[in-house]
Amino acid sequence: MAFLTLLNIKHWSVRGFDFPIVQLLVLSVTVSVVSVIFENYQTNIAIIGLLLVNIAIVYHLMRVIPYTKIYPKEVQNNTNNNRKNTLNIMSFNVLMTNNQYDRLLQLVKENNPDILLLLETDTNWETAMKDLDAEYKHQVKIPKDNLYGMHFYSKLPLETNEVNYIVNKDIPSISVKISLASGQKVQLYGLHPMPPSPTESSDTTNRDAVLLIVGKEAAKSEIPVVVFGDLNDVAWSRSTRLFKKISGLLDPRVGRGHYNTFHADYFLFRWPLDHLFHSKHFKLNDIKVLPHAGSDHFPIYVSLQFHSENNKQQESLECDSDDEEEAEKNINEAFE
Incomplete structure (x- = not known):
């Protein structure tokens, strides 16, 4: 789901994943944490799965962070009221x-x-x-x-x-x-x-x-x-x-x-x-x-x-x- 929106597909079933970005981020972090706790990573599939989940976390963060206070403001605060x-x-x-x-x-x-x-x-x-x-x-x-x-x-x-x-x-x-x-x-x-x-x-x-x-x-x-x-x-x-x-x-x-x-x-x-x-x-x-x-x-x-x-x-x-x-x-x- 995380990477579907990278595709230039306009169907609602794909574009709908644009909306719940924060929810997908929380889900990805949860999956990553649970996997680290309970998975022993003795197979390549498990390792690749964890890698993909962490890449998804980074991807979601890149989209979310501009809309947080730690990112530079695009519009300046006004200090001269008229x-x-x-x-x-x-x-x-x-x-x-x-x-x-x-x-x-x-x-x-x-x-x-x-x-x-x-x-x-x-x-x-x-x-x-x-x-x-x-x-x-x-x-x-x-x-x-x-x-x-x-x-x-x-x-x-x-x-x-x-x-x-x-x-x-x-x-x-x-x-x-x-x-x-x-x-x-x-x-x-x-x-x-x-x-x-x-x-x-x-x-x-x-x-x-x-x-x-x-x-x-x-x-x-x-x-x-x-x-x-x-x-x-x-x-x-x-x-x-x-x-x-x-x-x-x-x-x-x-x-x-x-x-x-x-x-x-x-x-x-x-x-x-x-x-x-x-x-x-x-x-x-x-x-x-x-x-x-x-x-x-x-x-x-x-x-x-x-x-x-x-x-x-x-x-x-x-x-x-x-x-x-x-x-x-x-x-x-x-x-x-």
Whole structure:
């Protein structure tokens, strides 16, 4: 299982092993320790087995360590607060059948985000969130009963707003240009691509294409960019790493933690499905996973600070010709 994800196979049965990396690491360490205690290693098979398990441990550690505090931060901490250049974002996959609306409204009140993105929203959720309309006057509402509704609420003015169906005609994404209080323009993308699973998509082709198409747009943007939402992928996967290379965006979790948002009900089976990536123009004020609000996801909150000089202070992953070729191939496969 440990090495299956090294293969560039997009079927859900393979890509699913991207998610429980910490669980696989714990399992590998357990197997190694038990083997050392109870196995006498008098056969070549036993020795090879232990070697493979230990290689798996190293492999898993290499993927996990960037999302711990012992690793260098990819995004610097902000030390110069200026509210006019602050951007506070909250994102939450509400779970369409969840009806604990008041718990979410309370979290919004407590955290007071400038931008709120709600996913899996239908007309019931739209009605339940009507109290937000007075304070969040700038909105994009896409109620759907197929688990892919989106509602975008903003205190900040929208210069432009678009609803796009990038790959699948039933799955929207939101693209808006906002103005910070300082007047600085920022391009935002709210995404919720289809996950690889036996009940939704047999492979990651469509999900990866959405990420890479948006990544290419982000790389061309002349203004700061933020991409966020439930990306149905984990931070350490091959596809997310390729997205970061293509887009040039940064991940504030690197050097800080996993910030697991799914599954909210099962402590032993959690991983980071809800993401926020941003261009080099921002430093980090805060990032936190918010309390349970009735969904299978936790909400996530990120506070960013715009700094015009950050282009040279923070480094993104390098993108080479092989990465460009792989991205183009992945995008083309989605439209074949």
